[in-house]
Amino acid sequence: MKQLRDLSKQKIGVVAAGHSSVIANMAGLKLPLESKPLQALVSEPVKPIIDTVVMSNAVHAYVSQSDKGELVIGAGTDDYVSYSQKGSHDIVEGTLNAILELYPIFSRMRMLRQWGGIVDICPDASPIISKTSIKGLYFNCGWGTGGFKATPGSGDLFAHTIANDEPHKLNAAFNINRFVSGDLVDEHGAAAVAH
Amino acid sequence: MFLINCPFCGEREQSEFKAGGEAHIVRPKQPTELSDDEWAEYLFMRKNIKGVQFERWNHVHGCRKWFNMVRDTSNDQIKAVYKMGEKPPIK
Amino acid sequence: MSINLRFKTSKFIDETYRVSFKFNNKTYFGFKGDTLASALLANGIHLVGRSFKYHRPRGIMTSGSEEPNAIIQLHDNSSRTEPNVRATEVEIYEGLVASSQNCWPSVNFDVGGINNLLSPILPAGFYYKTFMWPASFWEKYEYFIRKSAGLGKSPKVTDPDLYEHNYIHCDVLVIGAGISGIMAAKIAAKNGFKTLLVDEKSYLGGSSIYDNSEFSKINNQLTSSWLEKEINEISKLENLEIKVRTSVAAFHGYNFLLARENLTDHLPINQRENKVRQRLLKIRAKKVITATGSIERPLIFDNNDRPGILLSSAIKKYIDLYGVACGENNVLFTNNDTAYETAMSLIQRGIKINAIIDNREQVDSKISYEVEKNNIKIYKGYSVVDTYGYRRINKISIMKLSKDGQTVIGDKTKLNCDCLGVSGGWTPAVHLFTQSGGKLRFREEDQVFIPDVYPSDQISIGSCNGDFSLEEIVKNTLFSLKKFFNIDNSEYKTIEIISGLNQSKRNIWLLPSDKSIGKTKSFVDYQNDATSKDIKLALREGFRSIEHVKRYTTTGMGTDQGKLGNMHALGIISETAGTKMGEHGTTTFRPPYTPLTFGTIVGRNVGEFFDIFRRTPIHDWHVANNAEFENVGQWKRAWYYPKDNENMHQAVQRESKAARDSAGILDASTLGKIDIQGTDASEFLNRVYTNAWSKLAVGKCRYGLMLNEDGMVYDDGVTTRLGENHYIMTTTTGGAANVLGKLEDYLQTEWPELDVYLSSVTDHYATISVCGPNSKKIVSKVIPDLDFSDENFPHMSFKNAKIGNIKCRIMRISFTGEQSYEINIQANFGKSVWEKCMEAGKDFNITPYGTETMHLLRAEKGFIIVGQDTDATLTPIDLQMDWIVSKKKYDFIGKRSLYRSDTIREDRKQLVGLLTENPEEVLEEGAQIVSDVKKSPIEMLGHVTSSYYSPNLKKSIALGVVKSGKNMLGQKLIIPMENKNINVTVADPVFLDKEGKRLNAKL
């Protein structure tokens, strides 16, 4: 067996996304997170047909076209906790229903590939970039369906938080203590459709 | 799509059900006696287990009954279902 | 075409039925039963497309769904156009129009072919490297990259075809109707299992159905003849349903599978009207038998992609099944015995084989001797090192392999050919098995991944399970099925198999070349132009995981999803990295197995069936009276009723004024209604609402606010005590289902001791709200028997009454601040009672109003709308509704959360009224509220939640949430807009009749 190193004098930043709770549990910590399946799909590649990202809360889906020509499509999560990296077909069907409501012309396009990942979701649909009750243990998690576009900024602020053991003013609101104090940052409206 | 054995109706499609999160979190009988931390623990903190989890489901498009399920969240295998108030059939 | 490439066909081709079709604007002929690929080959056409990156000429390579190259656009510029269709899967029909893709101006001369010459500067990861620097240039690069993107063209008009869903429940699903699948289906059905057998092809029998070789026989009959009898027999079995042209796309957990049944794609266009094109089968099977066969592997050598290079098994199928010769001068290149079967099929028809190149030193099976007997030269221990010919192969060069197979030695020999068949052995089609969560095992002897651990009640049989000889397939299938069904199988008691093939194979993932690797183009993924060089480069650059190599090189990311090349990519990685196969993981096979049409997945859920529309019982009246509608959840609600070309603003001003001046009428049927009964009903309400309920007298109504357990406002509405143990609760329109769900949750899981029963009665009643100073006169006319005096029927009370002999409930409650009566009546009488009210109100200018006017009227009174004036961060205290939060009750949902360190803060965002300096200026909902626009960054204090022009107050009014708003009464704030700042004053949120005089006003 490998020798375990004592890390108690060091600082540990956890950015394990869907697996944040798994790591927190190792440290005897519970987080206000649920990890749920989020699926996305791509069509076969076609010549340029849509040159912007379209996201609709009304029908619940998003679509854009990659530089390779595939339509990239997705919507929301399943409602149960899962680490299986699979979601239910109903979500895929619902997503494509919505896409065809927006763009009936895509009816004869074909789904090439469909997959699921794990997203860690906070009760207020906002992330956590914060120190914890355990000294030297920091978490950047809870990005749910929308952490991709925030990665550079969130990384920067997380580094600041670890280095200073204090949040930057931009991520102060995203401290984990808000779940105790009640100062939630409700982003359900903005996060309803992953995009 | 799971096939879920509702303890009241038998096997039904997953689409008839709604998941309700971790089970056996009892609402405190005397909330006012709790500290903010203890209350937050009840409200928001979840084990979010990768592995065997005890959780709540509702047969929302069926008998509307809530019940408990034991499921391995790493592969979605359902191990057991049991009624509210019953002891889990497995550890 | 002068040469005759069509030979004697099988019974699958109807030579009496000629079919004409167009390819790249030229007309050709084929026969019924041909695929587009076989018909093109019969016409001598190999070159059908261009590759993705280098635009290299590409031809038909396979005969099935694994085809990477021959993908075409069907019916370009028509409503039934379809991009990226595999020519090998299209059954031809009269009038078919196909064209090449990804080439300009034509497939024979393609400008993009310049990329082939530029290929040294287009290595793996070229997107990431070349185009990312300098970063500011990306936008310019992207323009060109996008232009060269994609393959075919998306349809541009609405799809004329219909799709549908079908649920199937069966005991046994057999996927694949090859020899093992057919045996399995027969055994299953005969043993009493309700069985479904599906196959993606249009015929049954798989590859054995055209196996007429003397070298593989069953019970001394040709395999094809034996199988035909079997098929004949199973087609009569009662328990068995058979579906052809049905491809299983996904194998999910709990034996839930999706299959696409293709119903019209093989028909001429004019025969497709009003038919369902494709059907999505949602199959739930107790047991699944996967018999999906195997896919022949190509071989990886320099220039292995030219038109005229096909899988050896494809050449065999084209000649045996379609009667089409792929070339007149063939060479076969193999590392195993299957190519000799192809050779025998060609020999039987007298088609020339120039040579067979075999990797193996030892070739000594019955079938290879027979081939040699026919004077065919076999180069043993040789490899192809290069090929020649631009639009079609015309030559190859071969060299001797060294003992270890790592290099080539000796002289180069050139051989002429117009067709090269390659065989690298077989890869079990384990895609569906792994999709289902199955774990694979790597079998060293012949370098294949085979099913190992099954996650559900299923088995794999036949060559998808790694059995390749006919004998193994049949014996192991029988053995596995006995165990799987736990039966003592009596079918196939005596079955004797002769096989002339030997199972030896010399597996070399990347064949050596006399050139350095940098100078070769050995394609691993044909469609995406990923070469062995690219894979090695990815490894040199530090990628190890197959998933990373795959994305970096785009191997396996094409429309064929790497069905041909994924194994070689894995092989080359482990050879180069010096590790064991499987150590880097196998790439995960994602659904679908073959691309699945969006329309098929969506089925009938299009257009008006996209979502359910709920209509109130009075809906038709609204339509007849020119209402505009608003979607509220699934409800269609009357929004406003424009008269004489009024716009919305004008209509709403008129409606609002009428409601306050005389009388208005609103269809409130969409409000959620929950019937609550039981001896603990009052206690239950005490726990779910913030205010106290025990003392509410029978016949009285009370407004209630419901919180989430986190203390934030969740829903609101009026609840009426109908009897000692009987209440009716109303909820917001959008919140109805969630509120019921939440109440049931608490009742069943937290308070099972309470004797309370809930039922949703939203749809059972129509609700008509008549309001305004004259409302009492109107309802008194409708219900003359009821005493409407304020003494008998005060505000916030309820009466049972009858209209004619129809029972109804009247609540005197108000969301507008006017005297108002809500008539609740059995839904089917809703419209007639509405009309009665209209009739009774004629003299009082009774004015129907919609949701927009309702919103305006309630805003004048400062009544909130949950979800508009609130989000999930506002407590009742924040809303200045302290009066409704009981201090006496020990507990209610959300109470504890109101006393947390943050929720008790005084400077939280709080609901206030806002009045603009200029009374004509109406604020934008959602606009930010600040106090100082000069400060940088500007501090946001809150935002506007509701805003209207009030015709009754003759000024603009708004509600908003503002930090510390409660203490700001009279303070000036600023609403910064795009091109101006609007000055506002913080005001009381109740703008009109704060004392509530109008509720009881006597006119």
Ligand SMILES: Cc1cc2nc3c(=O)[nH]c(=O)nc-3n(C[C@H](O)[C@H](O)[C@H](O)COP(=O)(O)OP(=O)(O)OC[C@H]3O[C@@H](n4cnc5c(N)ncnc54)[C@H](O)[C@@H]3O)c2cc1C
């Ligand atoms: C299908 C799908 C679609 C999405 N679409 C969008 C979108 O359109 N826009 C958007 O903004 N966001 C999107 N997201 C969300 C986004 O991908 C994530 O929020 C983001 O990737 C999170 O970044 P991260 O660095 O925090 O975590 P990740 O990128 O997930 O990285 C976490 C890493 O931690 C590793 N790890 C976990 N446990 C351990 C351990 N015990 N030890 C060591 N390593 C460990 C994991 O292997 C992983 O590499 C989508 C997510 C999914 C699944």
Ligand SMILES: [Zn+2]
């Ligand atoms: Zn049930």
